[in-house]
Amino acid sequence: MTTALLEVRNATRRFAGLVAVHDVSFTLQQGEILGLIGPNGAGKTTLISLVSGTLAPSEGEVLFQGETITAVPAYRRARLGIGRTFQIMRPFPGLSVLDNVAVGALFGRGGGQPKLAIAREQARACLDFVGLGRFVDQRADELGGPGRKRLELAKALAMQPKVLLCDEVMAGLNHVEIEEVIEVIRKVRAQGISVLVIEHVIKAIKSLSDRLLVLHHGEKIADGAPAAVLDNPTVVEAYLGKRRT
Amino acid sequence: MKPWHLAVAGVLLVGLAALPWFGSDTLVQFGINTLLLAVLAQGWNIIGGYTGYASFGNSVFYGLGSYGVAIAMVQWKLPFAAGLVFGVVLAIVFACSLGAAVLRLRGHYFAIATLALAQVMTAIVSNIPLAGQNVGLVLPPLNNDRLFYELALGLLVLATLTVLWLTKSRFGFGLIAIRENEEGAAVMGVNTTLYKVLAFALAGLFSALAGGIHAYWITFLDPESAFDISLNVKMIIMAVFGGPGTVLGPIVGAVSLSAVSEFLSSAVTNIAGLFFGIVIVAAVVLMPRGLADIVRNVHKTGWRYFMQNIRAHRL
Numbered sequence: 001m002t003t004a005l006l007e008v009r010n011a012t013r014r015f016a017g018l019v020a021v022h023d024v025s026f027t028l029q030q031g032e033i034l035g036l037i038g039p040n041g042a043g044k045t046t047l048i049s050l051v052s053g054t055l056a057p058s059e060g061e062v063l064f065q066g067e068t069i070t071a072v073p074a075y076r077r078a079r080l081g082i083g084r085t086f087q088i089m090r091p092f093p094g095l096s097v098l099d100n101v102a103v104g105a106l107f108g109r110g111g112g113q114p115k116l117a118i119a120r121e122q123a124r125a126c127l128d129f130v131g132l133g134r135f136v137d138q139r140a141d142e143l144g145g146p147g148r149k150r151l152e153l154a155k156a157l158a159m160q161p162k163v164l165l166c167d168e169v170m171a172g173l174n175h176v177e178i179e180e181v182i183e184v185i186r187k188v189r190a191q192g193i194s195v196l197v198i199e200h201v202i203k204a205i206k207s208l209s210d211r212l213l214v215l216h217h218g219e220k221i222a223d224g225a226p227a228a229v230l231d232n233p234t235v236v237e238a239y240l241g242k243r244r245t
Numbered sequence: 246m247k248p249w250h251l252a253v254a255g256v257l258l259v260g261l262a263a264l265p266w267f268g269s270d271t272l273v274q275f276g277i278n279t280l281l282l283a284v285l286a287q288g289w290n291i292i293g294g295y296t297g298y299a300s301f302g303n304s305v306f307y308g309l310g311s312y313g314v315a316i317a318m319v320q321w322k323l324p325f326a327a328g329l330v331f332g333v334v335l336a337i338v339f340a341c342s343l344g345a346a347v348l349r350l351r352g353h354y355f356a357i358a359t360l361a362l363a364q365v366m367t368a369i370v371s372n373i374p375l376a377g378q379n380v381g382l383v384l385p386p387l388n389n390d391r392l393f394y395e396l397a398l399g400l401l402v403l404a405t406l407t408v409l410w411l412t413k414s415r416f417g418f419g420l421i422a423i424r425e426n427e428e429g430a431a432v433m434g435v436n437t438t439l440y441k442v443l444a445f446a447l448a449g450l451f452s453a454l455a456g457g458i459h460a461y462w463i464t465f466l467d468p469e470s471a472f473d474i475s476l477n478v479k480m481i482i483m484a485v486f487g488g489p490g491t492v493l494g495p496i497v498g499a500v501s502l503s504a505v506s507e508f509l510s511s512a513v514t515n516i517a518g519l520f521f522g523i524v525i526v527a528a529v530v531l532m533p534r535g536l537a538d539i540v541r542n543v544h545k546t547g548w549r550y551f552m553q554n555i556r557a558h559r560l
Contacts (some may be wrong), residue, residue, distance in 0.1 A: 092430075
């Protein structure tokens with residue numbers, strides 16, 4: 001077996017007394033779309049933060065391209081090729097939509113593109129890619145909710161990542177918008193980027209993912225093909241509770 | 246930047262540079278003071294306006310720059326330029342060593358921590374014999390206001406060009422990203438700690454140079470005046486009045502507020518401070534985002550711009 005692009009080994013993260021993620025291991029293969037689901041508070045966002053480096057694991061290891069990056073700070077992980085979006089959108093409100101994305105191109109993988117003009121061109125391409133091409137000159141805080149979700153995607157894509165970690169990029173969108181975002185993520189994968197998607201919309205993630213990972217109370221309770229995972233009694237119980245007999 | 250911008254800037258600059266040859270002594274002295282304040286406001290703009298860290302420690306850099314020149318010239322009999330270099334080195338060492346620590350703090354906590362630095366420096370310097378303890382140092386006088394004026398003007402041009410470069414460079418975008426959202430900046434690959442310390446040091450460089458020029462001009466220096474907190478408050482007010490995070494805002498703020506202050510102290514001598522306070526309060530209430538924001542928005546909203554700001558304050 002070839003080494004996975006991304007691997008998390010026995011990761012645990014405690015916040016004071018609370019164990020947000022407990023002994024979770026998983027891999028992400030080259031070119032794969034991995035769905036990460038679980039009820040509210042299951043530890044999904046914490047797990048993504050352990051990978052992107054905004055949080056450090058209390059125990060366990062994170063490996064990228066076969067090398068441990070557990071002690072590598074967030075900005076250097078970004079330069080290695082790990083891009084993420086935030087569930088609570090974090091645009092740079094005072095900058096234009098274009099310049100928000102240009103920051104990703106200026107830094108990003110391999111240290112980024114030092115020339116502002118070229119970075120802006122790359123940013124424009126990313127905005128076209130996610131369907132925000134018309135809004136380049138607006139201020140980021142003038143965008144609505146769905147626009148900001150796409151902006152988060154464009155910012156991460158401008159970094160030219162090898163792995164894209166999407167934290168609920170579909171939450172709060174309507175059916176049409178969800179379809180459009182799914183289309184974007186498929187196109188991202190077609191470019192050879194591996195994707196880890198956190199999502200609540202089960203239908204959407206079932207069709208999008210190659211594989212599903214389920215977290216519950218910080219522990220991994222299932223990992224496998226989407227259809228099989230969603231039929232798994234433990235997973236059904238986590239979402240709906242125990243069937244009374 | 247359009248060609249006519251360059252032309253206007255060029256004409257303005259030549260006019261300003263020629264001022265000491267046709268202006269009165271008082272005007273030249275007012276000019277030196279204002280230009281140095283504008284440099285300080287512009288320096289603060291780098292760390293406070295662009296990086297979003299409201300520093301109350303810039304007066305420490307100013308003080309270190311002053312003492313660098315004073316110690317080098319009085320105690321070691323070195324030339325003025327060597328003193329400036331010494332002061333800049335002190336400021337940058339200070340920014341790098343303490344910046345790494347205090348720049349971990351955000352918002353109010355950063356402001357309070359840097360506020361304390363100035364107090365600490367006053368106490369430390371008052372006990373160093375080399376720095377003249379609390380008696381201070383008297384520098385060899387140089388009666389050449391034209392020279393000081395041109396030095397201050399040159400320094401302001403240098404500081405402004407640096408800020409202009411920020412708006413067009415990767416480094417500047419990194420700083421703005423930190424100001425807007427520090428965690429977001431980090432996951433996009435910005436080395437936030439390094440960038441913040443560099444911005445702090447860059448602000449320190451200009452403040453120290455301004456302090457060095459001022460010390461040689463005034464020819465006297467003691468710890469109280471070198472590490473004066475009210476000077477730091479002044480540079481913040483000027484930068485914010487003009488528009489923080491803009492290239493020309495701090496200059497406009499420094500010039501207009503200096504002029505108002507000068508006018509008031511000649512018109513209503515005793516109660517000038519009171520009126521100056523009223524001007525500041527009115528500015529904060531009516532235009533909290535500075536003059537630059539008015540220029541950008543007032544043509545859209547007209548006088549309602551001010552009403553909106555008043556309402557935003559819930560007055």
